[in-house]
Amino acid sequence: MRLIDKLKLVGLLEPKLSLSDYAQQGWLRKMANVEKRLAGNVPGDFFVDSSCIDCDACRQLAPEVFTDAGDASIVSNQPLTLADTRRTLMALVACPTGSIGTLKPQDFRAGIDGFPMPIAENVYFCGYTSESSFGAWSYLILRPEAEGGNVLIDSPRFATQLVKKMAVMGGARKMFLSHSDDIADHVRFAEKFGCQRVMHADDGAARLGIEWIIQGEKEVRLDHDLLAIPTPGHTRGHVVLLYKQRYLFTGDHLAWSPERQTLTAFRSVCWYSWDEQIRSMEKLLQYDFEWVLPGHGRIHNDSPENMRSHLKRCIGWMKARR
Numbered sequence: 183m184r185l186i187d188k189l190k191l192v193g194l195l196e197p198k199l200s201l202s203d204y205a206q207q208g209w210l211r212k213m214a215n216v217e218k219r220l221a222g223n224v225p226g227d228f229f230v231d232s233s234c235i236d237c238d239a240c241r242q243l244a245p246e247v248f249t250d251a252g253d254a255s256i257v258s259n260q261p262l263t264l265a266d267t268r269r270t271l272m273a274l275v276a277c278p279t280g281s282i283g284t285l286k287p288q289d290f291r292a293g294i295d296g297f298p299m300p301i302a303e304n305v306y307f308c309g310y311t312s313e314s315s316f317g318a319w320s321y322l323i324l325r326p327e328a329e330g331g332n333v334l335i336d337s338p339r340f341a342t343q344l345v346k347k348m349a350v351m352g353g354a355r356k357m358f359l360s361h362s363d364d365i366a367d368h369v370r371f372a373e374k375f376g377c378q379r380v381m382h383a384d385d386g387a388a389r390l391g392i393e394w395i396i397q398g399e400k401e402v403r404l405d406h407d408l409l410a411i412p413t414p415g416h417t418r419g420h421v422v423l424l425y426k427q428r429y430l431f432t433g434d435h436l437a438w439s440p441e442r443q444t445l446t447a448f449r450s451v452c453w454y455s456w457d458e459q460i461r462s463m464e465k466l467l468q469y470d471f472e473w474v475l476p477g478h479g480r481i482h483n484d485s486p487e488n489m490r491s492h493l494k495r496c497i498g499w500m501k502a503r504r
């Protein structure tokens with residue numbers, strides 16, 4: 183009997199899915215290895231192995247189960263309720279490196295069905311993060327065709343189950359790429375959905391074959407409700423996307439810090455210019471937004487006034503680290 187059939191028989195794999203389905207989902211590309219189980223995991227079914235790259239996705243999705251253990255995540259509490267188990271399985275599916283494993287058979291469908299995950303209104307988190315973008319989060323905005331259709335923000339892993347779900351939800355008409363670090367499988371998504379990709383020239387958009395190339399530092403209206411705002415700093419061609427003056431998709435420019443309870447930027451991974459990033463941050467003070475939806479770091483929701491206060495604190499913090 184083939185390995186895949188044995189795994190299906192014992193319930194480790196979904197009977198209806200093929201080997202290629204699993205391979206494309208990333209599970210058979212590399213499954214968590216119990217022999218490499220990190221010592222800090224509490225005893226029980228779920229574990230994290232030593233391939234974890236500390237991207238934080240599992241801790242965001244199931245904070246009651248996963249904990250930061252320095253340079254990796256560990257399972258600090260085994261899930262007890264159905265809801266916790268579902269969130270843990272969603273973390274397993276979202277993990278970019280297949281570092282989360284189980285000892286006993288689980289219904290992985292519960293994790294697969296969780297994505298795209300609703301955040302607010304018609305905005306979703308895609309899950310299925312990619313190792314090539316260090317587990318960066320990507321998002322999907324659902325819009326009627328008459329209003330320009332769906333928008334994919336940065337690229338998730340091109341996983342069969344996600345692609346199928348997205349197709350049912352209307353695919354993607356536009357794909358906004360915040361910067362060159364988070365492009366992952368953009369070519370495959372563009373081929374699948376025929377979407378128009380948007381990216382800044384200074385992050386190599388022409389070389390990547392991007393259809394709509396943004397130039398310079400002036401904001402660019404992509405649609406009646408979509409505004410691209412160049413924010414050089416993290417990279418030279420970094421751009422954030424403002425949707426409906428409510429949702430700011432910030433790539434690696436800006437995120438919420440749970441430790442400092444305010445907005446923050448990432449000094450140690452500023453590849454282009456910290457001074458430019460400060461200037462770009464100051465530029466954002468003129469815009470209203472209620473959500474910060476980053477590639478890395480935490481999501482935050484607050485009033486436009488409070489967001490502006492947090493942004494000012496962030497700018498002060500950044501200036502102190504010149």
Ligand code: SF4
Nearest residue numbers: 234235237238240277
């Ligand atoms: S999602 Fe995976 S790679 Fe990221 S911190 Fe968790 S176990 Fe590690």
